[in-house]
Amino acid sequence: MPDRSARRVVASGLLAIVLQVMAAAPSAAAGDAQRRRPERFGIRLLEIPENRLDDPRSHAFIVDHVNPGTTFTRRLEVFSTSPRRQHVNVYPAAARVGDEGFTFAPARTANELTSWITLDRTAVDLPPHGRVPVTATVAVPPTASKGERYAVIWAEIASASPGPSGNVALVNRVGVRTYLDVGPGGEPPTSFRIGEVAAGRTDDGRPRLVAEVGNTGERAVDLEGEVRLSEGPSALSAGPFRSTRATTLPPGGHGQVTVLLGDDLPAGPWKFRLTLRSGRVSRTATGTITFPAAGERAAAEDGPSVPVLAACAVAAVAAAALLVVNLRRFRRRPLDGEAA
Structure with missing residues (x-):
């Protein structure tokens, strides 16, 4: 059964993630008349756990800690500021956190967490300046191992290329990150x-x-x-x-x-x-x-460093000393025809 205890609260005005949709570039002959205004769409959370109201990250991302076997839901909203209808695909995909930060896997790559996420819609048709709710259900298996997992719920618009062949898609997507920790007992410390x-x-x-x-x-x-x-x-x-x-x-x-x-x-x-x-x-x-x-930093980067200057100085001194020794030896050596 889904966990429907008082862990959630509807929160309006949460952080929206917005992406500008790339419009087809007009040809020179078409002129300014065919240029389109930038169109935007986005996806945002509509609710967060009641026990995380004081956590700013939970207002933008799905951040939670649950026990194995827990099922919970989150309501999101896909919205548009475009004056035209837009078809938006919605799906979860893999992500990871490493030395490069939070990184997204290509396209619809899956991982363990994405296999636990089910969306009640896989696509939405947004009316002009419209919005459509989407519910994500996360079902953690009873056998899930301890640890934190990462994913992203994408909203994506794909359009055909304006080129002659029209067979290249322009893909624009924006998403809500998911940080889900699984394990018995209390939540692991953040520090x-x-x-x-x-x-x-x-x-x-x-x-x-x-x-x-x-x-x-x-x-x-x-x-x-x-x-x-x-x-x-x-x-x-x-x-x-x-x-x-x-x-x-x-x-x-x-x-x-x-x-x-x-x-x-x-x-x-x-x-x-x-x-x-x-x-x-x-x-x-x-x-x-x-x-x-x-300019101090630039000067240090453009000019030779102190160690380099020191090495050059040592080399110069050594070369001078060698020159002096060779001159002395040259002066002491008799010329051709002189007595030994």
């Missing part, structure tokens, strides 16, 4: 640590903060955060500056979180406060930083 925090600049000179992070828990983490600066030159404060994308790490994994800062920030020194979060778990690091001068 991470913040290591070294360094100040630097991007290639175009924008200041940034880069933090080394490690997943010390037993579930995957999606790390996002913000930086606040204080006690800068002339007692300036700045921020908050938020990370532009999440860094996903598997259990035991390591990576970096980068936060871009304001273009016009003085070099410092600054006091920083970096706060990173994954779901309910947050960590904070503080310290003092000074940003390198603009």
Whole structure:
């Protein structure tokens, strides 16, 4: 029987994942008259477990921990902002979390988790500016082994190529991630640590903060955060500056979180406060930083490094010494016709 206890709550206005549909490019002869406005469609969660209302990840993704033999459902919604009708395919597909973060398998590749997911619709016909609900049922076998599994529920639009043959499909898809942990007892701990925090600049000179992070828990983490600066030159404060994308790490994994800062920030020194979060778990690091001068990094990359310069200097000294020795030996050797 499906688990219909008070584990879910309908939540309107959840995070929507939207994708711009690629329109056929008009020919030069067609001109601007045949250009189409970008059309968008998306898929989003309509409900989350009641016990995860305080977990921001559960507002965007399916995140849960269940015992073997559990069956539960999640309601999603496929929607469109297009003025035209759209046919959208909906299906689960495999995903993994590794050194590259959360990655999706090609096309409709299956895995163990996708074999547990059943959708009440495999396709929807969206009316103009329409929306259609889709229910996903997840049936975990009683024999399922302990561990976290990953998948994605895709909404996909495929259209024929505008080329002469018309036999190439343009595929656009957008999805909702699924992080499902299976095992008896309570949920495994989620934890991470913040290591070294360094100040630097991007290639175009924008200041940034880069933090080394490690997943010390037993579930995957999606790390996002913000930086606040204080006690800068002339007692300036700045921020908050938020990370532009999440860094996903598997259990035991390591990576970096980068936060871009304001273009016009003085070099410092600054006091920083970096706060990173994954779901309910947050960590904070503080310290003092000074940003390198603009162009300093580029100069270091374009010119020879210190070790290279040192090696060149040693080689030059050795060559000079050898030259002196050879000159002395040359002067001492008698010329042809001279007495020994």
